[in-house]
Amino acid sequence: MNQKEIQKGIELLCDTSTVVKNYYKNDQNILEALNNVNKGNLQKCAEYYKNKSGVVVDIRKEIVAKLLANETLTEASLNELIEDHKKGKENKFRTYKETFSIVFPVITFYGHNSQRDFVKTFTKKLMGDLGFSSEVKVVSFDFQGERQQGSERYWVAIYNKHQENQSVGIQFFFEFYNGKISYGVHKHKDQTYLKPIVSVGPEQFSYSEMLSYFEKSKQLLLNDVPKFDNLSSISLNQHKLYKISHGSFKSKKDVPIIETFKSNNWIVLHESTGKGQSDAFKDSLKVGDYVYITVGSKELIGIAKLTSNEWDYVPNDIVDSDGWIYKEVELINPSLRKKPKDLTNKKSFYPSANTTFSEILPENLSEANELLFKPYFNVEFIKDKNTNDNSSLTSHELNQILYGPPGTGKTYDTINRALELCGEDLTGLCRADIKARFEQKVDEGRVVFTTFHQSMTYEDFIEGIKPIEPEKEGDPVIYRVEEGIFRRLCIEASFSLAKEKESxxxxxxxxxxxxxxxxxxxxxxxxxxxxxxxxxxxxxxxxxxxxxxxxxxxxxxxxxxxxxxxxxxxxxxxxxxxxxxxxxxxxxxxxxxxxxxxxxxxxxxxxxxxxxxxxxxxxxxxxxxxxxxxxxxxxVVQALKKEDYKGKIGEPFVLIVDEINRGNVSQIFGELITLIEEDKRLGKAEAIQVRLPYSKDLFGVPPNVHIIGTMNTADRSIEALDTALRRRFSFTEMPSKPELIKTDGKAENGIINGIDLTLLLVAINKRIEKLLDSDHVIGHSYFLTVKSLEGLKAIFQNKIIPLLLEYFFGDYGKIGLVIGSGFFVIGENQVEEDFFAPFDDYDSSPFIERKVYHLRNALEMSDETFIQALNTLERKTS
Incomplete structure (x- = not known):
């Protein structure tokens, strides 16, 4: 492949990506493409689908048949055809959100072979010129998409052959999207780009520059091999552990199916799987739960963590039949040994058992650790303990962040979690008693509560030089090193360990x-x-x-x-x-x-x-x-040595950081980012101490310090925090739970003057999620304290409406789509000819007739008007 062939191929892929992008912009572009598909390609498509069936496959077969019969499709006839097939099967179309995702094979299945051939040859040349063809693997997804639902991108990833898949480690990638080629070095596991992405049009593309770009990171990719130096621990932390088997796809001819599951980070089973396994897969398997994935008794894939409670249907283009469902996971630990040939135990949780989906119960965990997880994954799972023994705690227990939209009780819940970490039994206690115990722990110095903000600094958090007020008038102001919030807590925690068994x-x-x-x-x-x-x-x-x-x-x-x-x-x-x-x-x-x-x-x-x-x-x-x-x-703490921390338990100390994403984390935490990791804590084999910049003291984080943070997902600063702290913290979602209004709220059965607050919140959140996303929904806690209609008015006026104004930047149109017209009034139209200042050559007449909307003050609305507005809001979604 010479330079001219490369340039021609890059132009072809960039042009194709522009065309495909346009299919997502306008269905007319799709219709034009469908009505002009080459008859030979249509015939090939018909042959491919001849003996196949499925909810989407049947649509494609009918489209191909109509086109082969020289029928011209229109927008109306195409939509009617799709809707006819959807009737009674709507739930199986949830993943097909775009028209292109349904019809794309008819357009691209055979029409893009020249593009695929170029990418294959180009990738082979790139790996050869980099000199590591035998050390890497390649995965690519063309415009049919990684999930066989169509895609705007043609994407290729090159990764170390020792890694389980491209989602585990470092990858060299390039892609064609919207008329450009982009390439970069990405660490998928941490969701970070190790080098700035290059994105250029075909006329600016230089193969030699791309080769030089990757050459500088070549050794990084070659060194990216799984490391199994020390046995690692995973605490279940109140979550569950399951086995999931992809046994139905173990035959050699179906290997690409398993590879697709791996690439998509899916776990899969059929909805007809008996003995309650399908229902448990859908309903019992929750975010934060762990699964180990096996291909029957033939291959171990890895240990993964659930990232979503939602399940959906696998496109039947992948599995060639209906009824296969998937959930999304994050692979956190690939298998060390892939072939469990010596495991012949028939207990349900072993790979050799005749089960698809099975929970590993606590009483079986020790056995599973010794025979399965330690020898095959170099991992052991740890059950929760009701003691203060931190010797087996992982960073997921020591450092946790509660995240969710506003009003879901994140700050409220930190009090309970802090007390439980301190060994308090909260069973049967009312909120007032819980708060009293919390304040007692604060007074004792066991719990520290702080809120991050833009002015918070390292000097406030770790240590800094501060002025000291003179004891009497006339004395000079002196300056000395003062410990910050976190260092003071660490000193208290270390002193507690020292007192436990005084040396x-x-x-x-x-x-x-x-x-x-x-x-x-x-x-x-x-x-x-x-x-x-x-x-x-x-x-x-x-x-x-x-x-x-x-x-x-x-x-x-x-x-x-x-x-x-x-x-x-x-x-x-x-x-x-x-x-x-x-x-x-x-x-x-x-x-x-x-x-x-x-x-x-x-x-x-x-x-x-x-x-x-x-x-x-x-x-x-x-x-x-x-x-x-x-x-x-x-x-005392300065006199302690690293070995003095070994085997110590000590009283737990808790730092609560509210709004942790509001501060400049890099500036505030400094070297603490590394020191808070579980294996870097004092007393651990990999313990680290640093010399602090002001006091010059050695500083390390003791093992009995816990950090609980809260994050508001509606805050736009959350993205930066995820990158900085994801590896060091366990993230627990705190979603909006409208159902709690009926059980925990002040109103009788969650109803005020006939208004069902639960249904009201559900209606509002459905609309917000559609217009924005689930990170910006409204939490249930706003409605928990409502006792009367006046209280509900106050919530809307002082909480809900201000939030919507912030979410939609004052866009009254979208706010109206959420809460309806009942909360709006139309301002008076000013139609006088001299309403606007005179300005020659500009026609102001369109603005004179324009309607101007104002939000009502909910507190000033009559009860009847307010109730009518809410009933209309709720009824529109019910």
Whole structure:
């Protein structure tokens, strides 16, 4: 293939993509294409479908028959034909949303062979020129689409042959869409582009530039192989685990069907599957549940997680018959060993069992782990525990985000989740009692609640330099490093672990802290009466205590000199731990410097010696009166080593971050993005600590810190957050649940003055979802507190209508489609000739007759008018 052939082929594909794109814009373009299909191609299409049947296949066969009979199709006759076939089978047409998705094979089935031939040859040349043909696999989808429902794109992906499919790792891709060729490097698993996408028209395309672009990332693709270094854990976290078998497609001739399922991230079974398996597949399998996918007893595909509760029918172009249904999943762990030949157990959850869909019950989980998941997937599943043992928790339990549209109870639910993490049993408690317990945990420092916003910074969250208010007027303002919200919580959590089983180092820190505080109190009493305080030095000299600083440090000076030296509690504590016997020290300057740096060794030795000689209180007294200051806790935590965290449980500490997507996550979290991962937590084999920029302290995240975030899906900043945190957090959907209005709401059976609030919310949300999407629906919580018609008016005026104004940017037309005309009034038309300012050569007459709409104030509407507006709104959808 030479340069001229490449350029000609690129032009052909780009031109074809423009033509196909136009099929989606106007059905007239489809009709013109259908009525001009080559008779030879029509005959081939008829032969292909001759012995096939299905709800959509039958439509295609009839279209082909009409065209072969020289009948010209019109928009009316085509729509009538499709509607006749749909009658009584509407549910099987849910995936065919466009006319093109039904009729495309008649147009493209044989007419695009030259395009397919070019792409095949072009891909082969590209892989050859990159020098890795034997190391990669290729998957492509032409204008018939990956789901055999038509497509505006012709797409090709090249990926490492060791990966299960292109959805798992890194892929080189190129595609033809809307008159352009685009190419890039994509990591499908993380939904990230590793290089900026190149998108050009055929006249700007350069094969050498495309080759150079991919050459620079070639090694990245070759190194992208599955890694099974360490056994990983997956916590079910209240979700279920199932087996799904694609056993009916295990014969060799149907391998492409299985590959299509893999490429589409589908799990599939037939709706006639008996023993309740089909119903369980449709109704019991929920978002967040896990499945392991097997092709009967012949091949293990991988472990996947459900991403949607919806099910739909597999196009019968793929499976050649009706009744096959699918759900969408995300493959999270491909199989390590694909052939389970040695697994012959007939229990329902094994690949060798004669079952299609089966739940792995908790009592069978240990067996399944040992015989199936560990040896074949290098994974073990962990059941939920009702204890505070964090040793087996995964990042999905430690870090979770509740997401959903406004008003679905995300913030409300964080309180319950935080208390449950803290070991509280909420059974039978009313909301007031739950809130009281929550406030108690906040007061104890076990739970911290914060809200992210655009001004939140790293200095607020981790640490920063802040001004300290002077103790008295005239004192200078001083600056010091202050811990932020999250670091303070981590210090509290680490201190909790230290107290659980106090080490010698911890005891030393705490004991010294108390003795130091007693010493300082005595010094202050003597300074108050101007009693001189003289301390002995190591070499027999003297130093004088000149005062106590605002930070409770001791100020020292030499007799007859004005220079002063500060001796801090923090440094003395380190020296106290490092040197138990001051008398045995030979070179205090060198030895002290090795622990605390270049501070004045004479002053530090003198104070430390005086403290130890000050007849400290007995251990029993210390334990009875000990109250840990913030500085004590920091000292203890800094004294801890990585190994001190191993095997520790500790009390759970919870950070709740409301509106987590409202802040600049990269700026706020900084290095925390890595440190919050479960395997990077302190006490784990892969634990990481970083040196903080301000305090220069080592910092790591303890294993007993949980993070719960909330995200409003109607907020447009959510996309950036998903990319940054998806791997570190478990995402739990909080959808709108209108049915709760009847059970949890204030109104009797969810009805106010004859208005069914449940049906009302369903009607509103159906329309919003149609005009926008499910991320912008309205939550049920707005209606839970409604007790009267006046309350309902207030909800509409103060909550619902402002939300709609925000969603639709003041587009009253779309708002009217959601809530009807009852909430609108037509403004008075100003028809005077001089209504508009004079402006020559511009005709203003069309605007004079234009209707101007205003939204009514719901609070000012009469009860009768308001009820009529709502009844009309609800009835239109029921």
């Amino acid at each position: 010698v180092a911890t005891e030393n820190v705490l004991d010294f802290s108390l003795v130091y505080d007693n010493f300082v109190e005595e010094i202050e009493e003597k300074l108050a009466v101007e009693e001189p305080i003289i301390l002995a030095t190591k070499n027999g000299g003297k130093v004088i205590i000149d005062g106590i600083s605002q930070q409770r440090n001791i100020i020292i000076k030499h007799p007859g000199k004005d220079n002063t030296y500060t001796v801090s509690k923090k440094r003395l504590s380190k020296l106290h731990t490092a040197f138990p016997n001051l008398a045995e020290m030979n070179n205090i300057d060198q030895q002290f410097r090795s622990i605390i740096g270049g501070s004045n060794s004479t002053a530090n030795w003198s104070v430390l010696n005086a403290i130890r000689s000050n007849n400290p209180v007995s251990m029993e007294t210390k334990k009875a009166v000990r109250e840990y200051s913030w500085e004590d806790k920091k000292e």
